[in-house]
Amino acid sequence: MIRTRLTELLGLDVPVVQAGMSWVSSSSALPLAVSNAGGLGVVAAGPMRLPALERTLDEMATGTDRTWAVNLPLHRQDVGDVMDLLERRPPPVLVASQGGPKRYLDRFRALGTRCLHVVAGAEHARKAADAGVDGLVVVGAEAGGHPPPGLVTTMVLVRAVATEVPEVPVVASGGIADGAGLAAVLALGADGAQFGTRFLLSSEASVHPEYQAAVLAAGIDGTRTVGRGLGMIRAITNEFTERMTTLEEAGVDVEDRREVFHGATLRDAALHGDVRGGKVEAGQSAGLLHDLRPAAELVARIRAEYEAAVARLTQVAIGTPEAPGQAS
Ligand SMILES: Cc1cc2nc3c(=O)[nH]c(=O)nc-3n(C[C@H](O)[C@H](O)[C@H](O)COP(=O)(O)O)c2cc1C
Known part of the structure; x- marks a missing residue:
């Protein structure tokens, strides 16, 4: 177990979030594998039509008793219809992106859904926290998909948000390839790491x-x-x-x-x-990743790499450093 505010909030074994990725996680295969391995699997609702989303929500509900999430880009034209569907089949967690939290927050928190909000800057993070979100996903410039417009790096942005908005759990996202990256962002003050490209290279990713x-x-x-x-x-x-x-x-x-x-x-x-x-x-x-493995194996490996990274830091602290391991 790695315990952080995020694992406590969501009941995870490890503070590992599989990023919502349009098409790649727009079905139940990858999110189920990650959630059943103790991380947070995220269904990317962005490109999904309502019947496919409804089927996937049912598959998630019957496929795991662990915590899972739906990622909803708020700019979607029929976002109201998607929210109506999600209200009928509430996911344990909603990860909303590309918009403000006021539109959905009261509605989904009343259903018992934990609400994480994706932000691209410290000011945006402050506003979301003041609106009452349960946690923030902070995306830095290294990220695949949509990096922040100002291209501030994960190293700098996560540190800024963790210090300026200390009252809510922070999930760092962008450029995190392995357990050493997880250890690095926890050191910056984050409570978990979101992995996109890493899980894109998994057997369960639905991508060509x-x-x-x-x-x-x-x-x-x-x-x-x-x-x-x-x-x-x-x-x-x-x-x-x-x-x-x-x-x-x-x-x-x-x-x-x-x-x-x-x-x-x-x-x-x-x-x-x-x-x-x-x-x-x-x-x-992408340049740090050299293999494609089942998602559950990746979650277990991230945990082992994290422990190796922490052990290395301990050796650094007592003055006997060893060469670092590398991502696969
Ligand atoms: C193929 C792909 C599709 C993505 N689709 C979405 C999406 O639908 N919604 C969203 O909020 N973020 C999306 N993202 C961004 C990821 O959620 C995440 O922030 C990013 O992958 C993290 O960076 P990393 O790839 O370096 O781990 C996507 C990323 C990729 C690579």
């Missing part, structure tokens, strides 16, 4: 094998942020990101970049394996 192969092949400098002003993403460098980068470096107006940006989709890459022209969203930690 070509997508996983592209992520496995990437080095630590193998991603780009593209789409400034359009909902910027971090993705594996490919024909699409190079085209966007060329337009951005040439100072092309946002309106003239819009078509190229929206012409490529995560769906094409994740479902159909278009890793050249699609959005192969992944974080910088």
Whole structure:
């Protein structure tokens, strides 16, 4: 057991959160595997139609007696309908992103659902905490998917939020590949770590094998942020990101970049394996990851790596440091 405010709040064995990832965790397979292994599995509702989401909620409810979550991007056009569905089948935890908490907080807390809110800055974190959320997910620049617009790194942003908003548990997200990363963010004052790209490379991730192969092949400098002003993403460098980068470096107006940006989709890459022209969203930690394993094995390994990292720090403290282990 690793005990933090997050594990206490949610009844987890380890402070390991599997990131909600559109398509990748938009079914029950990956979230069930992570929750049953003692972490927090998160269903990504973003791209799911209501009947598929309803089926998945039922599968989660019958597939585990551990804690699980639904990630809901609040910018979704039919967000009201999704909230009505979630109200009928309340998840133990809601992880809301891309919007403010007032819209859902009272409604879901009244159902007994714990509400975590995804934030991209310290000011946003303060507002969410004042509104009464149960916890914060703080996403730094290394992250796959949508990094914060100002590209402040996880190292700096987590430290800022943990010190400026100390009253709520913080889950650090972005660039965390293994148990050493978990130990690092707990040292910064976080209460848990969210892993996206790590679980994208798991057997249960519902994503095209070509997508996983592209992520496995990437080095630590193998991603780009593209789409400034359009909902910027971090993705594996490919024909699409190079085209966007060329337009951005040439100072092309946002309106003239819009078509190229929206012409490529995560769906094409994740479902159909278009890793050249699609959005192969992944974080910088892709370069630290070299294998694809069952999610339960990854949770157990993160725990073991965390213990090794803490043991190493203890040796540092008593003056007998050893070389660090590395992520797989
Ligand atoms: C393929 C992919 C899809 C994502 N989809 C979502 C999403 O639907 N909702 C959301 O809040 N974040 C989404 N994210 C961001 C993750 O929740 C998380 O913050 C990020 O992956 C953490 O960085 P890491 O990949 O370095 O671990 C996505 C990330 C990836 C890689």
